[in-house]
Amino acid sequence: MEFTELLRLIDDRSEAFRRAVASAPDLDVQVPSCPEWTLFDLAQHIGAGRRSWAATVLAGPDATAKSPETETAPREREALQVWLADSTQQLVDALRDAGPDRGCWSWWAGSQSPLTCHAVARHQLQQYAVHAYDAQLTVGTPEPLPAGIALDGVEEFLHTCCTTTSPWPHAPATVDYHAAEGRSWRQELSPTGSRVYRLDPAAAPGTMSVRASASDLVFLLYGRISPGDLEITGDRGVLDRLDAWDFSA
Numbered sequence: 019m020e021f022t023e024l025l026r027l028i029d030d031r032s033e034a035f036r037r038a039v040a041s042a043p044d045l046d047v048q049v050p051s052c053p054e055w056t057l058f059d060l061a062q063h064i065g066a067g068r069r070s071w072a073a074t075v076l077a078g079p080d081a082t083a084k085s086p087e088t089e090t091a092p093r094e095r096e097a098l099q100v101w102l103a104d105s106t107q108q109l110v111d112a113l114r115d116a117g118p119d120r121g122c123w124s125w126w127a128g129s130q131s132p133l134t135c136h137a138v139a140r141h142q143l144q145q146y147a148v149h150a151y152d153a154q155l156t157v158g159t160p161e162p163l164p165a166g167i168a169l170d171g172v173e174e175f176l177h178t179c180c181t182t183t184s185p186w187p188h189a190p191a192t193v194d195y196h197a198a199e200g201r202s203w204r205q206e207l208s209p210t211g212s213r214v215y216r217l218d219p220a221a222a223p224g225t226m227s228v229r230a231s232a233s234d235l236v237f238l239l240y241g242r243i244s245p246g247d248l249e250i251t252g253d254r255g256v257l258d259r260l261d262a263w264d265f266s267a
Contacts, residue, residue, distance in 0.1 A: 079121030192224030
């Protein structure tokens with residue numbers, strides 16, 4: 019996805035998040051998909067976290083850590099909406115000024131995602147998208163992710179969170195992710211680690227396959243829905259072993 023489109027969609031998902039928060043009768047209601055948080059806690063996470071990432075981008079490619087989260091969200095409704103919108107604007111402005119190719123500190127060194135502002139923007143879009151879903155779920159019926167965001171989200175999560183050079187401690191395996199929209203990916207697990215690449219949807223099946231809409235694949239990867247809700251074939255135990263695997267070991 020182009021950098022300018024990522025920034026536009028960050029704004030779009032930020033607005034979706036703010037609409038859900040604004041419609042809540044009580045900010046202290048528990049978030050079902052993040053049960054340790056209230057809706058206010060989720061707003062604090064979104065706002066302070068995006069301000070922290072904006073400062074990290076502004077710190078430049080020589081930064082060695084993420085900037086700390088130091089700001090506290092206001093509890094007054096109107097002020098909270100302004101604070102959330104400003105948090106998004108700080109992030110978008112920092113990314114736009116830096117440009118897609120500039121280096122940036124990120125926690126995913128060693129994955130298939132590069133340490134660039136484009137990769138940061140890509141990940142931040144997914145943070146907004148999934149947490150907008152969390153907020154919508156809290157106040158009513160959540161919406162599926164828009165198809166373009168979801169398709170990019172599956173690949174972004176797999177490249178950023180599911181690839182490593184740490185050895186896979188079990189028998190080699192492959193996990194195929196098939197989106198109903200016509201795109202597929204294969205995750206290869208081996209003694210050299212975990213790598214992900216695009217797959218022909220008609221390819222011979224791997225050790226295990228998951229089929230769903232791209233939106234549901236994103237929600238599966240982020241732990242928002244259960245594997246039991248999706249079509250899974252092959253060795254389901256691979257999912258349990260993946261879930262228990264410490265990538266950094």
